[in-house]
Amino acid sequence: MSTLPETSPIDFSMLHHLEEIMGREMCGVLLQQFIAYLPEQCDQLTQAFEQQDYEHLRYKSHQFKGECLQMGAVVIGQVCTELENKAKTMQTKNIESCLKKLHYETQRAIAVLEEQAH
Amino acid sequence: MADYQGHILVVDDAPLMRKVLAEILRKFGYRVQTAINGQQAIDYFIEHRPELILMDADMPTLDGVTACQRIKALPEAKYLPVIIVTAYVGREWVDKAYAAGAIDYVTKPVNWDVLRNRIHYILQAKRAEEALFDEKEKAQVTLASIGDGVITTDATGLIEYINPIATSLTGWSYDEARGKPLNDIFSLMSETNKQAIYFPIENCLQERKVVELTSNSNNIVLKHRDGQHCYAIEDSAAPIQDRHGNIIGVVLVFHDITENRRMTQKLSYQAKHDALTTLFNRHEFNNRLRDLLQQPRKHGTEHALLYLDLDQFKIVNDTCGHDAGDQLLKDVAALLQTTVNEFSMYKKATLARLGGDEFALLLEQCQLQNALLIAHKLCDDVQNLCFFWTDEKNKLNRRVFKIGISIGLMPITEYLSDKTTNQKSILAMADAACYAAKNAGRNNVHIYKDTDLAEEIEWVSVINSNLEKNSGFHLFYQPISSLKEIHYPKFYEVLLRMDDRQGNLAPPGAFLSTAARYNLMPTLDLYVIDQTSTWLSNNPTRLQGLNLCSINISAYSLADKNFLKQVKEYLQASPVPLNKICFEVTETTAISNFTGAQRFIQEMKALGCRIAMDDFGSGISAFSFLKKLPIDFIKIDGNLIRHIVEDKVNFAMVKSINEIAHLMNIATIAEFVENEAIFNKLQGLEVDYIQGFWVGKPQPLKDEPIILSQLVEKE
Numbered sequence: 005m006s007t008l009p010e011t012s013p014i015d016f017s018m019l020h021h022l023e024e025i026m027g028r029e030m031c032g033v034l035l036q037q038f039i040a041y042l043p044e045q046c047d048q049l050t051q052a053f054e055q056q057d058y059e060h061l062r063y064k065s066h067q068f069k070g071e072c073l074q075m076g077a078v079v080i081g082q083v084c085t086e087l088e089n090k091a092k093t094m095q096t097k098n099i100e101s102c103l104k105k106l107h108y109e110t111q112r113a114i115a116v117l118e119e120q121a122h
Numbered sequence: 123m124a125d126y127q128g129h130i131l132v133v134d135d136a137p138l139m140r141k142v143l144a145e146i147l148r149k150f151g152y153r154v155q156t157a158i159n160g161q162q163a164i165d166y167f168i169e170h171r172p173e174l175i176l177m178d179a180d181m182p183t184l185d186g187v188t189a190c191q192r193i194k195a196l197p198e199a200k201y202l203p204v205i206i207v208t209a210y211v212g213r214e215w216v217d218k219a220y221a222a223g224a225i226d227y228v229t230k231p232v233n234w235d236v237l238r239n240r241i242h243y244i245l246q247a248k249r250a251e252e253a254l255f256d257e258k259e260k261a262q263v264t265l266a267s268i269g270d271g272v273i274t275t276d277a278t279g280l281i282e283y284i285n286p287i288a289t290s291l292t293g294w295s296y297d298e299a300r301g302k303p304l305n306d307i308f309s310l311m312s313e314t315n316k317q318a319i320y321f322p323i324e325n326c327l328q329e330r331k332v333v334e335l336t337s338n339s340n341n342i343v344l345k346h347r348d349g350q351h352c353y354a355i356e357d358s359a360a361p362i363q364d365r366h367g368n369i370i371g372v373v374l375v376f377h378d379i380t381e382n383r384r385m386t387q388k389l390s391y392q393a394k395h396d397a398l399t400t401l402f403n404r405h406e407f408n409n410r411l412r413d414l415l416q417q418p419r420k421h422g423t424e425h426a427l428l429y430l431d432l433d434q435f436k437i438v439n440d441t442c443g444h445d446a447g448d449q450l451l452k453d454v455a456a457l458l459q460t461t462v463n464e465f466s467m468y469k470k471a472t473l474a475r476l477g478g479d480e481f482a483l484l485l486e487q488c489q490l491q492n493a494l495l496i497a498h499k500l501c502d503d504v505q506n507l508c509f510f511w512t513d514e515k516n517k518l519n520r521r522v523f524k525i526g527i528s529i530g531l532m533p534i535t536e537y538l539s540d541k542t543t544n545q546k547s548i549l550a551m552a553d554a555a556c557y558a559a560k561n562a563g564r565n566n567v568h569i570y571k572d573t574d575l576a577e578e579i580e581w582v583s584v585i586n587s588n589l590e591k592n593s594g595f596h597l598f599y600q601p602i603s604s605l606k607e608i609h610y611p612k613f614y615e616v617l618l619r620m621d622d623r624q625g626n627l628a629p630p631g632a633f634l635s636t637a638a639r640y641n642l643m644p645t646l647d648l649y650v651i652d653q654t655s656t657w658l659s660n661n662p663t664r665l666q667g668l669n670l671c672s673i674n675i676s677a678y679s680l681a682d683k684n685f686l687k688q689v690k691e692y693l694q695a696s697p698v699p700l701n702k703i704c705f706e707v708t709e710t711t712a713i714s715n716f717t718g719a720q721r722f723i724q725e726m727k728a729l730g731c732r733i734a735m736d737d738f739g740s741g742i743s744a745f746s747f748l749k750k751l752p753i754d755f756i757k758i759d760g761n762l763i764r765h766i767v768e769d770k771v772n773f774a775m776v777k778s779i780n781e782i783a784h785l786m787n788i789a790t791i792a793e794f795v796e797n798e799a800i801f802n803k804l805q806g807l808e809v810d811y812i813q814g815f816w817v818g819k820p821q822p823l824k825d826e827p828i829i830l831s832q833l834v835e836k837e
Contacts, residue, residue, distance in 0.1 A: 021234060022142075022146075025146055025149050025234055026146065026149055030145065034142065034145070037138065038138060041138055063180065063182070066180060067139075068136075069209055070136060070139055070208075070209040070231070071136050071138045071139045071142075073209070073230055073231040074230060074232060
């Protein structure tokens with residue numbers, strides 16, 4: 005199976021704009037915090053699924069989506085939107101695969117961001 | 123302190139989002155605080171009043187839309203902009219946010235440049251709105267607090283605004299007045315005929331004119347809605363124009379000048395009236411008299427000027443104090459006014475108090491006989507007035523006074539010469555007539571004669587020249603007989619007569635008031651003392667047969683500071699035994715100058731002289747006052763004696779005076795014993811002495827023996 009070229013997990017124009025406004029240093033600190041924040045959020049979403057707290061899952065994925073979109077992590081944002089809709093409509097079967105996708109995209113984004121940070 | 127562009131609250135439950143928003147806004151120059159849910163946002167707003175809130179929509183505890191709604195419900199948040207920031211883009215969320223009072227809706231991811239501009243313009247608009255509100259509020263507060271009434275209308279004359287003062291003056295509240303035509307609310311009326319007056323608002327609206335109602339529009343008043351109250355006002359209505367010069371309404375400003383108008387009226391009243399009696403004052407009387415005299419004199423038109431002077435007023439004032447005197451003047455003024463009003467035989471009457479106890483009455487278009495009728499009625503009414511006075515400090519000390527009034531009547535006819543037609547000379551003539559009335563025995567009316575004024579001047583020169591040549595005066599005497607030895611009077615009263623240069627001897631009544639006015643009384647009294655003393659020492663046989671010789675002392679002499687000393691010098695130089703000299707002081711004199719009278723009486727008594735109180739009963743008949751004066755005789759007033767036969771009250775008064783005098787060891791002398799009937803009455807009362815025509819008429823004090831007129835004729 006041939007793999008399609010993957011889209012970049014990060015919209016760097018958003019980050020560049022942030023850097024313009026906040027300055028490089030402040031933006032760097034923020035980026036580090038975001039890198040650390042991503043796995044925490046993934047874990048919380050997984051935990052909510054495991055506890056079958058779908059309302060919390062919906063709420064958390066909505067909240068996480070906003071933050072990711074604002075930081076340019078557009079792909080994670082898309083996955084979060086999917087997850088939010090599924091939690092809202094209780095499509096529980098597809099949630100697990102969605103969470104896996106989230107973890108995968110999170111790792112990918114972290115890799116790209118860390119590279120960027122250095 | 124950093125100079126922030128504004129104070130913003132960021133509300134978001136997502137920690138990273140909150141941090142990013144806060145940091146970015148700080149970078150934009152704002153002071154930023156954060157909250158993590160709707161409830162915290164409400165609490166923060168109440169305490170810190172941020173200028174703008176950025177609020178996430180979906181938050182735990184209290185969501186952003188509900189929080190926005192609750193905050194906007196607070197009155198303090200009227201101008202607070204709340205921007206909802208959310209990832210929701212659905213119509214439902216957008217509508218809910220605006221319905222909750224959000225000013226704007228920003229979706230995530232936030233476009234920072236858009237957010238920056240929105241916040242900037244929203245804050246600018248908010249501040250402008252607040253400034254506008256402040257201005258409007260200030261204008262409204264100003265209009266509400268201003269001391270003037272303010273009403274504004276629109277371009278059609280319907281009321282848009284009415285301030286509290288205007289509300290209180292018209293009786294119409296803002297809500298009631300709004301939308302009504304100006305003249306329905308601002309209802310003017312003529313104070314004199316009570317007719318409604320239309321306020322010409324059209325002049326403002328159509329002709330762009332300022333319409334003014336000034337204090338000169340004297341009789342226009344604003345009628346309150348209740349119909350009871352009216353206010354004198356001053357107002358001005360001006361058109362209001364917009365910036366293009368279009369008339370958009372009228373502003374009417376007015377204030378209550380009721381108090382001012384009242385004060386003006388009061389001052390005008392005070393300028394014309396006497397404060398004590400409320401009659402017209404001298405100034406106004408003079409004006410009216412002058413105006414009358416300046417009118418062209420029509421054939422057959424006659425006016426009358428009455429000059430009125432109270433008799434015995436001084437007694438009340440001196441014995442009971444000024445309060446009593448003032449009250450008496452008020453009573454008399456009211457009485458005079460009532461009496462004048464009873465008549466309708468004149469066109470117009472002006473009654474004034476000229477000062478002191480002097481009044482004047484101007485009767486316009488009043489014939490002499492009618493004026494005379496009114497004058498006599500005034501005399502009668504004043505004579506019938508009983509003035510009661512109770513001492514404030516001693517309520518038991520209650521007194522009753524009878525007074526009189528002397529009236530000089532000056533007819534103002536077409537025949538008056540031009541020389542006399544100024545108000546001063548007319549008033550002087552009326553005054554002279556009034557003196558003539560007084561001289562004629564008080565409580566009298568005297569019609570002015572051309573000789574009245576001249577006579578007075580004449581008398582002064584006659585008195586003076588008579589005093590100089592020492593032969594113009596003649597002493598007379600009148601016997602006073604003891605009831606026990608009626609045929610052998612050993613008591614004389616010395617009387618003065620003056621040569622009037624026309625071969626007549628004038629009685630004192632004719633010239634004494636003139637002498638008094640020109641301060642000649644002490645000289646005349648001393649003259650009598652000197653002449654009497656000389657005559658007695660020149661006639662030792664007469665002196666020997668005489669027990670007492672009585673000499674009158676006037677009130678004016680007692681008031682003269684040198685008189686007492688001079689009398690003492692005369693008496694001490696005289697060979698006449700002083701116990702044969704008696705001085706007569708009238709009751710009125712003693713009351714009006716008690717200190718002077720007391721001093722004179724005491725000094726004369728110390729020299730051995732006797733004292734008689736003359737005309738007792740004509741004044742207040744104060745026996746308590748007699749206790750303080752060492753009196754030897756009371757001469758009962760002739761007016762009481764004269765009617766003693768037919769008047770029971772007079773009889774009772776004489777009887778009581780006689781009895782009380784005897785209890786006080788004071789001998790009594792009855793004056794005016796004019797016939798036998800009177801004599802018989804007095805004999806029954808056991809009066810000590812009698813004097814009068816029946817006993818003996820006044821005769822020249824010459825060397826001839828005494829002639830007892832009636833008695834000698836009888837025998």
